[in-house]
Amino acid sequence: MTVKGILKLGYKLLVNDTSKFTALILGITFAVYLMMFVTSMFFGVLNHASANIINIGTTIWVMDPYVESVSSSVGMPDYVLDAVRSMHGVKYAVPLYSGGALVKLADGNYQAVTVIGLDDTSLLGRPELLEGKIEDIYAESGFIVVRDAEFSKLENPHIGSEFELNDHRAVIVGTAKVATSGLYGVPTLYTTYARAAQYIPNPRYTISYVLVEPKSMQDIPQIKQQVEALGYRARTKEEFMKRTEDFFVYKTGGGTNMLIMTAISFIIGLSISGQTFYTFILENLERFGALKAIGIKNRDLVGMILFQATFTALTGYGFGVGLCVLLIWLAKLRLASYAAMLTYSSLVIGFVMVAIIAAISSYAGIRKVLQIDPFSIFRG
Amino acid sequence: MPQVAIQAKGLEKWFGEGEAKTSALRDVELEAYFGEMLYIVGPSGSGKTTLLSVLSGILKPNSGNVLVEDTDIWKLDADKLADFRLHKIGFVFQDFHLFPRLTTAENAAIPLILKRKDWNESIGKAIGYLEIVGLKGRADLPPVKLSGGEQQRVAIARAMVSEPDILIMDEPTASLDGDTGNAILSFVHKNVLNANRCIVVVTHDARIYEFATRILHMEDGRLTGKEKGTA
Numbered sequence: 346m347t348v349k350g351i352l353k354l355g356y357k358l359l360v361n362d363t364s365k366f367t368a369l370i371l372g373i374t375f376a377v378y379l380m381m382f383v384t385s386m387f388f389g390v391l392n393h394a395s396a397n398i399i400n401i402g403t404t405i406w407v408m409d410p411y412v413e414s415v416s417s418s419v420g421m422p423d424y425v426l427d428a429v430r431s432m433h434g435v436k437y438a439v440p441l442y443s444g445g446a447l448v449k450l451a452d453g454n455y456q457a458v459t460v461i462g463l464d465d466t467s468l469l470g471r472p473e474l475l476e477g478k479i480e481d482i483y484a485e486s487g488f489i490v491v492r493d494a495e496f497s498k499l500e501n502p503h504i505g506s507e508f509e510l511n512d513h514r515a516v517i518v519g520t521a522k523v524a525t526s527g528l529y530g531v532p533t534l535y536t537t538y539a540r541a542a543q544y545i546p547n548p549r550y551t552i553s554y555v556l557v558e559p560k561s562m563q564d565i566p567q568i569k570q571q572v573e574a575l576g577y578r579a580r581t582k583e584e585f586m587k588r589t590e591d592f593f594v595y596k597t598g599g600g601t602n603m604l605i606m607t608a609i610s611f612i613i614g615l616s617i618s619g620q621t622f623y624t625f626i627l628e629n630l631e632r633f634g635a636l637k638a639i640g641i642k643n644r645d646l647v648g649m650i651l652f653q654a655t656f657t658a659l660t661g662y663g664f665g666v667g668l669c670v671l672l673i674w675l676a677k678l679r680l681a682s683y684a685a686m687l688t689y690s691s692l693v694i695g696f697v698m699v700a701i702i703a704a705i706s707s708y709a710g711i712r713k714v715l716q717i718d719p720f721s722i723f724r725g
Numbered sequence: 726m727p728q729v730a731i732q733a734k735g736l737e738k739w740f741g742e743g744e745a746k747t748s749a750l751r752d753v754e755l756e757a758y759f760g761e762m763l764y765i766v767g768p769s770g771s772g773k774t775t776l777l778s779v780l781s782g783i784l785k786p787n788s789g790n791v792l793v794e795d796t797d798i799w800k801l802d803a804d805k806l807a808d809f810r811l812h813k814i815g816f817v818f819q820d821f822h823l824f825p826r827l828t829t830a831e832n833a834a835i836p837l838i839l840k841r842k843d844w845n846e847s848i849g850k851a852i853g854y855l856e857i858v859g860l861k862g863r864a865d866l867p868p869v870k871l872s873g874g875e876q877q878r879v880a881i882a883r884a885m886v887s888e889p890d891i892l893i894m895d896e897p898t899a900s901l902d903g904d905t906g907n908a909i910l911s912f913v914h915k916n917v918l919n920a921n922r923c924i925v926v927v928t929h930d931a932r933i934y935e936f937a938t939r940i941l942h943m944e945d946g947r948l949t950g951k952e953k954g955t956a
Contacts, residue, residue, distance in 0.1 A: 350838040350847065354831075361826035635822035638783055640811025641839050642804055720784045722818060723774045723895050 351641075355649035356656065358629065368621045369657045370664065373699060376614020377665020378672075381687070381695045383606040385673060387599065389686035393528040394593050395586040397443060397461065400523040401470030405568060406585045407438070407555035410578050413596070414589040416529070418443050420550030425577060429555050432571045434564025439464035442541040443553040445531075448499060449509040456498050458510070459533045462541025469556055472535060477504050477519025482537060487518040491533040493526040494680050510534075513544045528684065611698050618661070619706040622654065626710035630717055638719035647711050654707035662699045666692065727758035729792075730891055730923035731780055736789035738775055738946075749775040750786065751946040759890070760920040762913075762936060765927045767943035773927040774895060776943065780925065781814050781893045782806050794890065811839055815884030819896040821876045823868040829855060829879050830864035836887040847886075854882040857916065874905035881909070885917060892917065894926040903932055910936045 360366050392399070397415045398406070407429055409419035429438040442462025447455045463470055463482075471479060472491060481487055488510070490502055499508070506517040515534070527533060536544075542551045557579065559565050565581060572579035580588065594600035626633075633646060669687065676683045738750040749772045757763045757780075765773050778784035780791055782798045790797050793813060801809055810816075815836070823832045830851045837847035852864045858878040860871075868876050877897065884892055894913070898906030910926075914936040918924055926937070934940060942950050 350841060350844045353844055354827075354835070354838050357831065358824060358826055629824070631820075632822050632824050635816075635818060636835070636839070637807075638781075638810070638816055638818075639836055639839065640807045640809075640814075642807045645839070720778050722822065723778050723783065 351645050351649055352652050355653050359625070359653045359656065362625060365621050365625045366657070369618050369625075370661050372617025372621060373614055373658060373661025373702065374664040374668060376610050376617070376702065377662050377695050377699055378668045379610035379613065380607050380698055381666055381669040381691050382672070382685070383603055383610065384691040384694050385669060385685045385687050387603040388688045388691060389684040390528060390599065391590045391593055392525055392686050393684045395589045396523070396525040396527045397459075398582055398586050398589065399525045400472060401441065401461075401556065403470060403556040403582065404559060405557035405565065405579050405581055407557055407572050407577055407579045408553075408585075410576070412578070412588075414592040415443070415585065416527075416589075418553035420548055421552045421555070421577065422550045423552065425575065426552055426555050428575055429557060429572065432568055434559050434561070434568050436558045436560045437467070438555050438557045439467050439469045440538050440552045441470065441554040441556050442538050442545075442551060444541065444545045444547075446511045446534075446545050448515070448532075450500055451508070452500075457531045458499070459527060459529075459531055460510075460541050460545060461533065461535050462538040463535060464556075465537045465539050468537075472521035472523050475520045475522055479519070481518035482535070484516070484518055486514045486516045487536065487540075488515045489519040489521050489535040490517050491523050491526075491535070492520045493523065493533070494683075495526065495530060495532040496520075499532050511544050511546070515544075607694070607698070611702070614698070615702045615705060618657065618702055619709065622657070622706040623709050623713075626650070626713055630713060631722060633714045634717040634719050634722040637717065638722050643715055646714055650707050650710050650714060654703040654710075658699045658703035662696060665699075666695065727760055729756050730759045730794065731755070731757040731925070732792040733776075733780060734789055734792075736776070736779055736786045736791070738772075738779060738784070738786045748946050750779065750789075753789070753946070753948055755941065755948060757891075757923050757925055759923050760918070761938035762918050762924045762926065764934065764937040764940040765925065765943055766929055766931075766934070766940055768929065771943045772946040773929075773943050775946075777893060777895055777925065777927045781816070781891075782810050811836060812887070813890050815887065815889035815892045817877070817880045817884045817892065817894040817897050819899045821868070821880045821900070823876060823879055823883075825867055825869050827867070828865050829860065829868060829871065832868060832879055833882040833886055835883055840887060851882065851886050854886045855879065857885075858882045858912065872905075873901050874909060877901060877905075877909050878912075881913065881917065890922060892922060892924040894924065894928075896928055896930075897926060898928065898930045898933055906930060906933060 395415060409421055412419055426438060426440050429435060444460055446458055446460050448458050449455055475492055482489055490499060502517045504517055508515055559568055569579040673685045673687065733753055733755045736750045736753040739746050739748045741747055753776060765776060767773050775784060779786045785799055790799055798806060798809060830848050833855055834847040834851035837850060855864055858881050860875060860878055868879060897909060910933040941948050
């Protein structure tokens with residue numbers, strides 16, 4: 346005894362109806378692709394928005410309470426650094442400078458850049474070098490350029506390249522790679538904290554963040570309490586990433602846009618697959634009635650329809666994910682820092698949406714099939 | 726004395742209520758026997774199809790009972806009744822109701838598949854029955870590639886494949902031309918009917934009466950008499 350035969354019957358009824366099966370698969374594939382792509386783009390943007398947090402990678406970030414994202418720092422006075430260094434549970438604390446500057450290129454054009462100023466003593470948060478030596482960052486006018494998708498905007502500099510940065514001479518002493526590129530499409534330069542503060546015009550306070558390493562993870566809560574008592578905020582790497590993400594989700598309209606696009610994708614998928622699947626059921630309704638007359642049980646019929654819906658949904662889901670991966674891969678071939686990232690969350694969101702589409706589509710069909718009276722087959 | 730296959734007692738069936746109430750069966754009593762081809766004939770609206778549906782466990786009567794091989798089928802629950810139909814009764818529908826997206830063999834194998842038999846074994850057996858009904862070499866074709874008569878033969882093969890004791894045929898010639906209908910019923914009479922099988926045919930096609938063992942006439946929901954046979 347096996348139910349495989351009944352499922353195979355359902356499979357053949359579905360797949361052999363080539364035009365409807367193709368429409369179903371295309372509908373779900375397209376819907377999944379849209380959902381996955383939108384969520385991947387969104388998660389990619391969020392990831393890129395937290396690029397500096399990820400790349401510098403320290404455990405605790407101390408900042409002004411009004412900082413909403415890593416790219417919008419508020420300068421802090423030097424005493425904050427001293428105070429944090431003296432707090433219980435702090436192993437060490439160093440300043441970080443983060444700001445923007447203009448580079449004058451050889452052709453006379455200007456290019457905006459992000460400048461990260463690392464603590465002169467420890468160089469905590471330094472990137473992985475591809476060329477050059479890290480100690481050369483101390484050389485006169487020394488800068489390390491990040492080799493990412495924005496690298497070419499500085500006319501593909503190499504070690505020894507010179508340019509003007511805010512009317513100061515800057516020399517490339519190394520190239521580096523980072524885990525994540527920034528969101529704003531501008532090249533990134535690393536130098537020392539002191540040089541960054543010297544080259545870039547600043548308000549009274551120059552410390553963007555204080556990077557803190559606790560003695561142990563258990564010390565984090567008391568460090569946060571002490572920093573708060575000082576009038577500032579200490580956030581773990583994860584908390585700061587979440588805060589930056591929340592800023593983009595809730596305060597830039599990005600979250601709403603993603604929700605709208607996901608809803609549109611869902612409606613498109615549901616409309617195409619729901620309507621096509623329902624038509625498929627309607628076209629075979631009398632034959633399903635004949636099956637009931639012959640002796641198929643309702644639960645077997647329901648199982649067959651659920652199998653058809655599930656098979657279609659999973660196949661469409663697979664194609665949709667595959668298409669999304671392919672297009673993101675192709676885009677990243679052209680643009681390495683392309684802001685799209687396929688995450689487990691995207692996969693789960695897509696899967697849940699497809700499951701809902703399959704459930705709604707099959708529900709309508711099941712209701713119709715359960716309602717059909719085999720007597721109507723005789724009555725004609 | 727032939728053995729009783731179906732026994733119906735005091736069957737009443739009506740549709741609607743109050744002034745809209747229409748009686749389709751009125752105190753119908755009948756017996757069908759193994760080894761006979763029983764025709765139920767009568768004009769449209771006389772209640773033939775309703776009677777056939779009640780006898781085959783598809784439409785529940787308002788009163789009365791139907792015994793099939795001593796089982797009171799209307800006392801079975803829905804699942805058991807479906808099982809009963811699947812195992813005991815073969816159906817040949819007026820419009821065939823073949824799945825156009827399945828092959829002829831897959832269509833004919835459906836009762837075995839519903840009985841959860843192995844797929845390949847079911848297809849093999851269905852091909853054997855297709856050969857019996859004269860459709861050798863047509864197993865892989867979709868039904869739409871067959872003529873009306875051939876499609877009816879597929880429907881007969883589908884009804885026969887699980888070797889039911891009772892075969893129910895609803896207007897089997899209604900969708901066929903005269904010659905084809907005659908050939909189909911002749912085939913059923915010669916090859917399907919046997920001493921262990923009872924065939925009940927509902928028809929108003931007088932051209933196929935010659936194959937009946939017994940003909941019961943129906944009018945206004947009542948069996949009014951018999952035109953042929955002695956039982």
